[in-house]
Amino acid sequence: MSVLVFLDTAFPAGRVADASVPQLLATDLGATRGDGVFESMLAVDGHPRKLASHLARMAGSAAALRLEFPPPERWEPAIRTALAEFARVYGDQQAVVKLLLTRGPEGAGQPTAWVQASPVPPSAxxxxxxxxxxxxxxxxxxxxxxxxxxxxxxxxxxxxxxxxxxxxxxxxxxxxxxxxxxxxxxxxxxxxxxxxxxxxxxxxxxxxxxxxxxxxxxxxxxxxxxxxxxxxxxxxxxxxxxxxxxxxxxxxxxxxxxxxxxxxxxxxxxxxxxxxxxxxxxxxxxxxxxx
Amino acid sequence: MSVLVFLDTAFPAGRVADASVPQLLATDLGATRGDGVFESMLAVDGHPRKLASHLARMAGSAAALRLEFPPPERWEPAIRTALAEFARVYGDQQAVVKLLLTRGPEGAGQPTAWVQASPVPPSAxxxxxxxxxxxxxxxxxxxxxxxxxxxxxxxxxxxxxxxxxxxxxxxxxxxxxxxxxxxxxxxxxxxxxxxxxxxxxxxxxxxxxxxxxxxxxxxxxxxxxxxxxxxxxxxxxxxxxxxxxxxxxxxxxxxxxxxxxxxxxxxxxxxxxxxxxxxxxxxxxxxxxxx
Missing domain, CATH: 3.20.10.10 (D-amino Acid Aminotransferase, subunit A, domain 2)
Structure with a gap:
């Protein structure tokens, strides 16, 4: 099961969420229009590789889509929280860390942003x-x-x-x-x-x-x-x-x-x-x- | 607020869901990969226009994506339920009826399918x-x-x-x-x-x-x-x-x-x-x- 941490201004370190229950509104434009951006990176020993490059590329993708991009200071604590949670469940396994940003629910004008940490698939x-x-x-x-x-x-x-x-x-x-x-x-x-x-x-x-x-x-x-x-x-x-x-x-x-x-x-x-x-x-x- | 009805084998007429609370897993490939298909149609007096054409086109889209397409007999009762629910809230207004089908949550091998009914935007x-x-x-x-x-x-x-x-x-x-x-x-x-x-x-x-x-x-x-x-x-x-x-x-x-x-x-x-x-x-x- 994946670890999920949502960017949420009420939770400075990110809001941990249960991946086994629904977390997205069905009207989220990420789900209905593929309207959003993402990055995937590898974390080794709790350390996400090339984090700055991924955040910079994601900021560029978001700009192309005219999506407001949460600054690195908001992603970084959520990533740390996700990796701490991942380590609690999976020990010192390597993790796939995905950052996702959608345009948010239709009409809300508020993007949805979250971090997902999951085990590396054996195919890699x-x-x-x-x-x-x-x-x-x-x-x-x-x-x-x-x-x-x-x-x-x-x-x-x-x-x-x-x-x-x-x-x-x-x-x-x-x-x-x-x-x-x-x-x-x-x-x-x-x-x-x-x-x-x-x-x-x-x-x-x-x-x-x-x-x-x-x-x-x-x-x-x-x-x-x-x-x-x-x-x-x-x-x-x-x-x-x-x-x-x-x-x-x-x-x-x-x-x-x-x-x-x-x-x-x-x-x-x-x-x-x-x-x-x-x-x-x-x-x-x-x-x-x-x- | 939209009306949502999920196709769910446990609910022959579709499962009505609250659009104001999360209904999709964050790992749904619709949300993370835009991996799914959809249709939008107009419903007038509770009657979806060109339903057969929309279902046929959606079946074609699903086939191109190698997605299993629920047959019309499964969509139709869910659409009726959605329009009945919509009429309860919005009276005899026209409705936008969207049908959505995603590849479902990562690893689940089970598509997610739902009907959304919402008011026609004034821009139309x-x-x-x-x-x-x-x-x-x-x-x-x-x-x-x-x-x-x-x-x-x-x-x-x-x-x-x-x-x-x-x-x-x-x-x-x-x-x-x-x-x-x-x-x-x-x-x-x-x-x-x-x-x-x-x-x-x-x-x-x-x-x-x-x-x-x-x-x-x-x-x-x-x-x-x-x-x-x-x-x-x-x-x-x-x-x-x-x-x-x-x-x-x-x-x-x-x-x-x-x-x-x-x-x-x-x-x-x-x-x-x-x-x-x-x-x-x-x-x-x-x-x-x-x-």
Whole structure:
């Protein structure tokens, strides 16, 4: 069962709520319109990783939706309360910490904000270990529309994730584990819940690559931290545009995200790609330094 | 306050619930992922209009999301209960009846389904009377992607409406009332919560036009019923592709939907277009025959 802590001005440390009983009004625009934003992060030893990056990205998503964003001073005590409660129930297990913010009940003009802490699903570790078969799926948008069309909310992490979920279901129905979206003009974008990272090794020079943010992808907090750590340990960094060919030619492709961390891609559209144990181990160790 | 009736196998006529207290688990995937589908319809004198069309469209949306859809025999008694309860509170007012179906709480494998009945917002009648200033906004998708990419859920009415809501907010921030989406290849699509209908009158022949469904728009229940009624009273019918020029050259443009019914467009991107009182009155009368 998840731990829930609502942001509530009457409770400075957050209001603990029972996840097994209803806590949301049926008219909450989060539930009826997917009108809200969220973040997911990993907490290790009661410490949420990359908290400042997640709060900054969530503030950006909220701004794109014209949602008032509670300041970090309000989220932080609620997160501490949630993790203390989680530790009471689950001991020193790692936790998935989700922050959610909706536009609130219809007509109320008051957002709903809460923190959810729950155990890490077993699939996360399994996908890190076994790797992923992915499909390339057209995201329908071209790589230049994000800047032209802010109303499409590209680059914002909204609660309107039906397409992301449908894409993963489509992959499962077609014998794959996950998806890499491509733009309608043929560029690599991102996964439905992850950032795409490639490694190219040439003449002893190791380069980490990822699609450029201007293509309308979500700025990856794990990818960004990994890139910082990799640069410090001698990697070159590169940013798209990247065509799908580059995935097949790379010395390694990974989907990175806050909970699953770094999962190697082992095939694309049914065609095997090389999985380097050494590069995976090296990058996974770098991800482990990200706090 | 809205009336809520949940579909619940323990309550054959639906379980009436208090909308002023929480009724949804915070882990419901409707609230956390916008993972669900919905319909809105108008009820007049306790009778929901076009119920069969709405249930059929919702079944189609649910199928696209691989959601088990409760059969009409389960929705219908719950709708009757909701409208009886609504009449007890609001007398013979018209009601907005919403049907909602989510994937249910995370891990439960059990959808959440409910009926909401609430008063018609005053804006509906006002927009019918005064008309709408609309902006053309790029929807980002080309008009052929829907058939190629079923994972994009185009043509399904999902709870992931953040982009629809953001588009209407964008219009309001730019001095307009509503939006007509265009495809990235320059065709007229639909409104965020409505279908686009045009009238062309030439040599005494009146033609009603709407974009073709293949372009990835939602099949409009009101548009479809209006077209049936119009055909019976002598109108010719036509289906897109339609370029935005056609909107400017038409003898009338309307946004039609189940609650607002038929609202004339009076300007597009700040440029006035003709509003025909006669055609609006004639089509509004036809919409009134739709039951």
């Amino acid at each position: 570790a399994e996908q890190r270990r076994t790797g992923l078969d992915v499909l390339l799926l057209d995201r329908g948008y071209d790589s230049t529309v994000a800047e032209r069309a802010p109303w499409l909310l590209l680059g914002s992490k909204t609660l309107s994730y039906a397409v992301n979920m449908a894409s993963i279901r489509y992959a499962h129905e077609h014998g794959a584990d996950d998806v890499i979206f491509t733009s309608s003009d043929g560029l690599v974008l991102e996964g439905p819940t992850s950032t795409v990272v490639l490694a190219e090794v040439k003449d002893g020079v190791k380069t980490l690559l990822t699609p450029e943010l201007e293509s309308g992808i979500l700025p990856g907090t794990t990818q960004s931290a990994l890139f910082d750590a990799a640069a410090k340990s001698g990697w070159q960094l590169g940013y798209g545009p990247l065509q799908p060919d580059r995935l097949h030619q790379a010395d390694g492709v990974w989907l990175v995200s806050s909970i699953r961390l770094l999962a190697p891609v082992r095939s694309i559209d049914g065609k095997a790609i090389p999985v380097s144990r050494e590069l995976t181990a090296e990058l996974a160790a770098l991800v482990e330094t990200v706090l | 009648a006002e927009q019918r009377r005064t008309g709408l200033d609309v902006l053309l906004l790029d929807r980002g998708y080309d008009s052929t992607v829907a058939e190629r990419a079923p994972w994009l859920l185009l043509g399904s009415k999902t709870l992931s409406y953040a982009v629809n809501m953001a588009s209407i907010r964008y219009a309001h921030e730019h001095g307009a009332d509503d939006v007509i989406f265009t495809s990235s290849d320059g065709l007229v699509l639909e409104g965020p919560t409505s279908t686009v209908v045009l009238a062309e009158v030439k040599d005494g022949v009146k033609t009603l036009l709407t974009p073709e469904l293949e372009s990835g728009i939602l099949p409009g229940t009101t548009q479809s019923a209006l077209f049936d009624a119009a055909a019976k009273s002598g109108w010719q019918l036509g289906y897109g592709p339609l370029q935005p020029d056609r909107l400017h050259q038409a003898d009338g443009v309307w946004l039609v939907s189940s609650i607002r019914l038929l609202a004339p467009v009076r300007s597009i991107d700040g440029k006035a277009i003709p509003v025909s009182r006669e055609l609006t009155a004639e089509l509004a009368a036809l919409v009134e025959t739709v039951l």
